[in-house]
Amino acid sequence: MEYGDVGEDEDTGETKVTVRVPLGTRLALTSxxxxxxxxxxQLKAHHRAQLKGLTPAQRDTLRGEQRQALDVLRSCGGLLDKRDLLIAFGIRQELQARGWDRSWTGADWEEIPMGLLPAALVSGYPESLSLSLPAALVEQVRAGCWASSRESIRRLRQWRADYSAAVLQSRDGPPEAEYERLAAGVTTAGEVYRAGVRRGLHVALRVPTPPITALAPH
Known part of the structure; x- marks a missing residue:
């Protein structure tokens, strides 16, 4: 399978997905x-040092400011210190690049039928990642994939109706070439997730971190 939902946690608002990724992805993420x-x-140590000598009320106020500062850094990609956070950030960037960073509430969309696609399109990645992603983000990916792939899926279904199962096993001839051409027009969720992993890694590995003192609350 290209990816598989493990389940949705209603308490956290997250959806668990498994994504197939290229060899070496786990090592790159670790780095x-x-x-x-x-x-x-280092940033947290700096935060703790700022709390010394303050009254309890002052410490509570500053801790709140520090937590907010960390949240802001994580949301903008300045601090990607958790794997799911890094990948979710990259997926959001990918959705923005595709023009899919919008609400799909009320949109007519379905799950892409993965069994309709050639095995080569949904396999061939030796590593897998089990992720917990925001449910709204997962829905954006699914809806965007369906919106961009709907016509190709319709034509694939028609192709299946027009040709026998024996043709699907053939390695030669125009019918299979047409089938593969149509399948190439389908964007799977796994494709978007892998692109998100690449984008998140690019930021985590290449964008320099700013000086601690420039970010900590004063």
Whole structure:
């Protein structure tokens, strides 16, 4: 399978998905996360130092400001110290690049029937990632994939109706070439997730982290 939902957690508003990824992705994620986790520890140590000598009320206020500062950094990609956070950030960038960063509420969309696609399109990635992503983000991906693939899926279904199962097994001839051409017009959720992983890694590995003192609340 290209990807599979494990379930949705109503308490956290997250959906669990499994994504197939290229060899070496796990190692790259470990490297990118280690860099940001080390920087996160420095920032938190700086935050703790700021709390010294304050009254309880002042500490509570400053802790709230510090948590808010961390949330802002994580949301904008300045601090990607958790794997799911890094990938969710990259997926949002990918959706923005595709013009899919919109609400699909009320849109007419369905799950893409993965069994309709050639095996080569939905396999061939040796590693897998089990992720917990915001449910709204997962829905954006699904809806965007359907909206961009709907016509190709309709034609694939028609192709299936027009040709026998024996033709699907053939390696030669125009019928299969047409089938593969139509299948190439389908954008799967796994494709979008992999693009999101690449974007998240690009930021985590290449964008320099700013000085600690420039980010910590004063």
């Amino acid at each position: 990118g996360l280690a860099r940001h986790q080390a920087w996160s520890q």
